[in-house]
Amino acid sequence: MAIADLTSLPVLGIERVELRHKLRVSALTQLLTAASVRGIVRGSTALLESVQRLERLLPSALGKQVAVPQVRSIAVERPDVIVGRSLRGIEWDAPGGELVRLVVLVLTPAGMGVDSHLDRVQQYAHLVRQQRTRQRLIEGDDDTARAILTAAAEGR
Amino acid sequence: MSTLDALIELQDLDQFAEMFADPANVSRLRRLGYAVEKREGLERERERLVGSLERRWVVLYERSLARYGRGLTAVRARVCQGCFITLPTSAAPPPGEAMVHLCEGCARLLYWA
Numbered sequence: 001m002a003i004a005d006l007t008s009l010p011v012l013g014i015e016r017v018e019l020r021h022k023l024r025v026s027a028l029t030q031l032l033t034a035a036s037v038r039g040i041v042r043g044s045t046a047l048l049e050s051v052q053r054l055e056r057l058l059p060s061a062l063g064k065q066v067a068v069p070q071v072r073s074i075a076v077e078r079p080d081v082i083v084g085r086s087l088r089g090i091e092w093d094a095p096g097g098e099l100v101r102l103v104v105l106v107l108t109p110a111g112m113g114v115d116s117h118l119d120r121v122q123q124y125a126h127l128v129r130q131q132r133t134r135q136r137l138i139e140g141d142d143d144t145a146r147a148i149l150t151a152a153a154e155g156r
Numbered sequence: 157m158s159t160l161d162a163l164i165e166l167q168d169l170d171q172f173a174e175m176f177a178d179p180a181n182v183s184r185l186r187r188l189g190y191a192v193e194k195r196e197g198l199e200r201e202r203e204r205l206v207g208s209l210e211r212r213w214v215v216l217y218e219r220s221l222a223r224y225g226r227g228l229t230a231v232r233a234r235v236c237q238g239c240f241i242t243l244p245t246s247a248a249p250p251p252g253e254a255m256v257h258l259c260e261g262c263a264r265l266l267y268w269a
């Protein structure tokens with residue numbers, strides 16, 4: 001669980017990244033760069049390649065303009081999520097060509113088991129499945145987004 | 157692509173394959189809305205990654221994987237997280253850099269950053 005890891009970083013906090021580009025690779029680059037800056041991952045080159053590879057093997061667009069990419073890697077320092085929103089939408093190769101507006105990148109260290117990793121993926125996939133939550137994460141202000149993510153990390 | 161990056165990517169892929177090896181996990185992902193049908197490309201992706209590495213690294217990686225269930229192991233504060241011996245300062249990577257190293261204690265392939 002990401003409780004301690006997410007909440008023990010008051011300086012960095014839980015933030016939502018504004019995704020500026022329209023392409024999936026650019027959005028993933030931006031999210032991983034944010035994760036690297038926050039010390040969640042070590043470097044981002046190999047991870048970007050991995051996340052893109054896993055995207056080819058397991059497309060992460062879950063419908064409703066949401067994508068939940070995930071990776072379990074030795075380059076991830078601590079379990080965490082990076083959330084990005086795009087106001088104009090990202091070409092994610094989603095079914096029906098739907099644009100993605102909310103991305104939740106689930107990062108799990110290699111040392112955590114598969115079950116724990118899947119628990120985390122499920123937790124956030126369920127979170128963004130709720131229409132109201134999804135809408136608030138996309139359209140709400142930073143404080144609203146932070147409150148939702150903090151509550152999710154604490155299992156509330 | 158650097159040797160270290162290729163090894164990290166290989167391990168990420170192997171961890172993904174481990175997740176997919178269990179049908180219960182596949183069902184779980186499907187229930188969450190993931191399109192799990194594309195995974196037949198997994199072997200091809202692995203072959204491509206293995207092909208990008210020098211043979212000696214592949215041998216060391218595969219040996220670690222077969223012996224310990226993991227091809228790459230992390231180093232934390234100069235301690236191998238596999239056998240917990242302290243590695244010599246002289247072998248450490250320069251500050252801010254990462255490298256691949258063979259553990260003197262257990263012969264695990266290490267990701268040392």
Ligand SMILES: [Zn+2]
Binds near residue numbers: 259260261264
């Ligand atoms: Zn060792």
